[in-house]
Amino acid sequence: MANEITLTIDGKQVTVPAGTLIVDAARELGIDIPVFCYHPKMEPVGMCRMCLVEVGRPMVDRATNQPVMEADGTPKLQFGPKMETACTTPVSAGMVVIGMSDKVKAARNDVLEFLLTSHPLDCPICDKGGECPLQNLTMGFGKGSSRFEFEDKQHNQKHVPLGELIYLDRERCIQCGRCVRFQKDLADDPVIGFYQRGRNLVIDTSSEPGFDSIFSGNTTDICPVGALTTADFRFGARPWELKSAASLCNHCAVGCNLTYNTRREAKSDGNVVIKRAMPRQNEAVNEIWLCDKGRFGYHFAESHQRLEKPLIRKDGELVESTWDEALDMAAKELRAYGFRFVSLASGRLSNEDLYEIKQLTENLHGQACLYSPMAGGDLTPLIGYADPQGLSRVGKGTVIVVAASNLHQEAPIWWMQVRAAVKRGAKLIVVNARSTRLDKFASAVVRYRFGREAEAVLSLVPAAETSGESGKIIAAAENLVVLYGSDGIGLEGSRQVAAASAELLRASNLLGKPGSGLLPVWQRANDQGAWDTGFTPVDDLAKVVSEADGVLIAGADPAGDHPAYAAALKKAKFIIVQEQFLTKTAQLADIVFPVQSMLERDGSYTNGTRRVQRFMPVVEKLPGTRPDYLVTAQVRQKVVHSNLEFISAAQVFMVLAAHLPDYQNLTYATLMETVPQHPILGRSDVYYGGTSFENRQGLGVQLGTAANRRDKYSLPAAPSTQNQLPDLEHAEELMAVPVAELLDTGTITQKSVLLGKRTSTPFALMHPKTAQQKGLAAGDKAKISLAGVTYQAVVRVDESVPTLHVLLPRSLGIPLDKPVLVKVIQ
Amino acid sequence: MNQTATKYAREIEDLFAKYPADRKQSAVMPLLHLIQRDFGFINKQAVRDVAEIVGITPTEVASVVGFYTLYHDTPQGKYRFQICNDLPCALRGADQFLAELCKSLGIQPGETTPDGMITVEAVMCLAACDKAPMFQVQGPQGITYHENQTVEGALQLTKELAGKEVKA
Amino acid sequence: MANGVYEMMRGLWQTFRSAWTKPVTIQYPEVKRQVSKRYRGRHALKRYANGLEKCIGCSLCAAACPADAIFVEASEQTDENRYSPGERYASTYEINYLRCIFCGLCEDACPTEAIVLEDNYELSFETRESAIYTKDMLLDAVSAPNQPTPRKVKPGSFNRSVPEMKDPVD
Helix, strand or coil: CCCEEEEEECCEEEEEECCCEHHHHHHHCCCCCCCCCCCCCCCCCCCCCCCEEEEEEECEECCCCEECECCCCCECEEECCCCEECCCCECCCCCEEECCCHHHHHHHHHHHHHHCCCCCCCHHHCCCCCCCHHHHHHHHHCCCCCCCCHHHCCCCCCCEEECCCEEECCCCCCCCCHHHHHHHHHCCCCCEEEECCHHHCEEEECCCCCCCCCCCHHHHHHCCCCCEEECCCCCCCCHHHCEEEEEECCCCCCCCEEEEEEEEECCCCCEEEEEEEEEECECCCCECCCCHHHHHCCHHHHCCCECCCCEEEECCEEEECCHHHHHHHHHHHHHHHCCCEEEEECCCCCHHHHHHHHHHHHHCCCEEEECCCCCCCCCHHHHECCCCCCCCCCCCCEEEEEECCCHHHHCHHHHHHHHHHHHCCCEEEEECCCCCCCHHHCCEEECCCCCCHHHHHHCCCCCCCCCHHHHHHHHCCCEEEEEECCCCCCHHHHHHHHHHHHHHHHHHCCCCCCCCEEEECCCCCCHHHHHHCCCECCCCHHHHHHCCCEEEEECCCHHHHCHHHHHHHHHCCEEEEEECECCHHHHCCCEEEEECCHHHCCEEEECCCCEEEEECCCCCCCCCCECHHHHHHHHHHHHHCCCCCCCCHHHHHHHHHHHCHHHCCCCHHHHCCCCCCCCCCCCCCHHHHCCCECCCCCCCEECCCHHHHCCCCCCCCCCCCCCCCCCCCCCCCEEEEEECCCCCCCCCHHHCHHHHCCCCCCEEEECHHHHHHCCCCCCCEEEEEECCEEEEEEEEECCCCCCCEEEEECCCCCCCCCCEEEEEEC | CCHHHHHCHHHHHHHHHHCCCCCHHHHHHHHHHHHHHHHCCCCHHHHHHHHHHHCCCHHHHHHHHHHCCCCCCCCCCCEEEEEECCHHHHHCCHHHHHHHHHHHHCCCCCCECCCCCEEEEEECCCCCHHHCCCEEEEECCEEEEECCCCHHHHHHHHHHHHHHHHHC | CHHHHHHHHHHHHHHHHHHCCCCCCCCCCCCCCCCCCCCCCCEEECECCCCCECCCCCCHHHHHCCCCCEEEEEEECECCEECCCCCEEEEEEEEECCCCCCCCHHHHHCCCCCEEECCCCCCCCCCCHHHEECHHHHECCCCCCCCCCCECCCCCCCCCCCCCCCCCCC
16 A cells, blocks of 8 residues: 555564554564553654664665665665664665664663662652663663762652642652643643743642643653652552452543552551452553542442441331341332332443343333433434544544533543544534633534524534525535534433434435444533433423332432432332432431442442443442342343343343343453453553553444444434523523533542542532623622522623523532522622 | 732733733733843732733742743842853863953842842853953843943943933 | 489489579569560660651551551641651550560551660560550650650651661671
């Protein structure tokens, strides 16, 4: 092929695409060219000079423009007088690279000596010690001892907290700028930067709060020295003492692959505890990145408020009981009330749990409800975005539409990937009622008033009269990805947006291409799995619950989220709750089964792109608890006298795979298959990609869609373009709409002390005019009265927010699951 | 509120007129000059204000302040005597000049006289190697070069500056 | 016959002679044996002359230990509560003497010469738990009463965790 180039590195030939850098080409051959500043996910800068190699190119006769040949007929090579940086030099045909000569070794030795002139050599107490590129490369290429006296070295501050999450050791910094470039180029949060210059150069932050970025943890992975370390892992353990367990992040629909490092320690009463979460490379999901919520939000597993014994209600009080008694009671009551049975589960549960609950619900002829304000999970098996490479390779020719989603807060890693896709040439259209952080990368921005989401999405259909510029962009698209979220909408709004997005995709005539499809930004990790196993959200959950005889709630706390649900649950005759904590919902239950967190057991999640991925047990299970699927299976066994054959997650998954057509042929073994990924990262040579882990525990399996298989399917009719919300012009009240906030106070995040310091305060985001109208200004405390209860929120203003609306965060104490009218006063 | 924006509203408008509308960040350096001219240094609040005005992060503005040696982030004397003591100047006695000047003023290099008028500091090359010992004076009026200096001459200059101050 | 008597007398002469030599046995535990300078007995965690602990909790001894006998947990310290120089100290330090083979590799690995195998060979245990020596059992006594750890020190006076060290001579 014309765009493939063959070159020789250290005597071995390799063929790589044109434009590949020498350092990456060498990597393909398994030849290590050490680097500090270069990172395969970022633009090269050639700052550290560690990668100097000798480069020879075929000599060309200037007069004839013909290659000069040696006597034996081989091309004559011309080596430059100086060495070249392998990280900035692209390969060229016939190039010969010498990556390991005495000259190269001497250069590396010198570079290392310069880097170490003021490096403190406190490796024994450094958190990076043991997985430190500088340490490793010094062992490989450096001098045995330093020529610099300690007193002659430059001494800088050793312990600089850059915000609550990241600590900086300025002495250890080698000024490679990886962190600065990551924050600027990939995270778009240039909140850390160089300060001063030359020998005095330090990394500094001036943001408020310090290092104000939700991607900050990644800088500690890619820092080639121990300059940036997390506050979470500070002096937690030495890296070689840690055990690894592959897991998944359960905070959002991206489904980031991560590896938990655990250790049994005296500090934690001799228990095995998680010491840190590290990304595990999966180019189709999270590449090698994690957001701070995923990285630091695992502390829920350590909470001491966990339930350890089943609780049953006796004389109106919840008392501790035994498993046998509680299971018997559950079965007896369910047999008595079994005719109007409702199960309510959320995407916090794994596929296995959800499948078992669904089976029980079917046995009892009940209704399986999904606790989610988002619709469209029935469309994804038909027209979902199912590119096996995920969003990480999207580029030129693709148009990405992000509708009704504040992606930065709803799914940070997807936000980063969408932004990277735009950099690679993809076109972005943002459809949102207010400005979001994606707007500045968008080719077109479509604004609407809340309630008219579907209309706005439909206006993009190229044939539509109103489509305009964005319609033209879509008409020229080779691939179309439509992401929709839940920014400012409830279930009904979500249903409209989903249908409108499906209509947009259908009208684009791009369905059936693997790079096109619908991608819902679910709120929970396994919402898609819940849809696939047969759960659907219901419009009036309170009504459904209050009319039920028996209710099974798992992985959800409706009573804690909304007083209306609490009231409804009080009306239900009999409630079983499967929970880790004594939540408000659990307090209303008749039976509470203590279950294990995902960190104590195995299972599988289906992420937003419908990639089924597996997680393994990380820590020891809390005595007395059982996994959700087992609890449900045991209840079911007693209710319908089914066989309890399926007692391990793997067995449940086998049955699930046999019954769900899309999951056919899937087993835990297939989920654990891996293929070589590029760039090659995460091995012991941490200098190249950082300390992310190599993925040896499974990349998961991407499910196909009906459209891609060319099956027959039918989509819902295009939604009406009518305003879904009442006219506000003359109302006294404001329309409150719920929006997502990444660092909220959900059941899981609030247990993390570190993240707690970064948790948002409840806010009320309004148009300045609306605020003025209500006598409020930015920073004021507003009282928001909602269904007779008053909540406090700090006023924020944004001119892009439609007037007469107020945006309130979900899961920050204000119960809001759909747009409602509220009174806002001073 | 952004006091810098209010205070320099007219200057900011003039500055922005010089640059394309989508390249507002080009005005960072002239803006910092404005602030430093009036205050002698650029404090954290000013950094935040400038960042808001030009639409970049405070960290990026701070990087600019840190990179250029003529911007200062700490309050020092009103006039900064910046003496070059790089190698060629040192060969012509710059180090000795620096030491003697400091001794005469009763301060250490990098320190400020008690009246807050003069700061003496050693700096990198000022491109006048052949005329060393030399220094530049950075003050509210701008930067002036003083070449082929003697300690007496420099002290005379400090007196002149102090006299000017009294008159003003 | 005469030969037999001779042999017997020769043997008894040995006995007779030994009766007058100094015995090798000692009256342990009243009398304790002097061990060689390089004897490897029970470990001790040493202190600097100023009373601060030498151990910085780096776990290199645990990494070097072929018998996995050492367990270290580190924590952060401040100038208000200072145990050792630098930012880090060992909050837990345990040696399991049922596992220890007294090879001395921990001593070699230690970057601060904090752990030293000394001449104490009196190790006997009745339970498995009592074979685990904790930090307070291993740590040397404070040389002066006004130098306890943790203690409050002047901020910034002990920033260097790993000191400059000459190659050990013995």
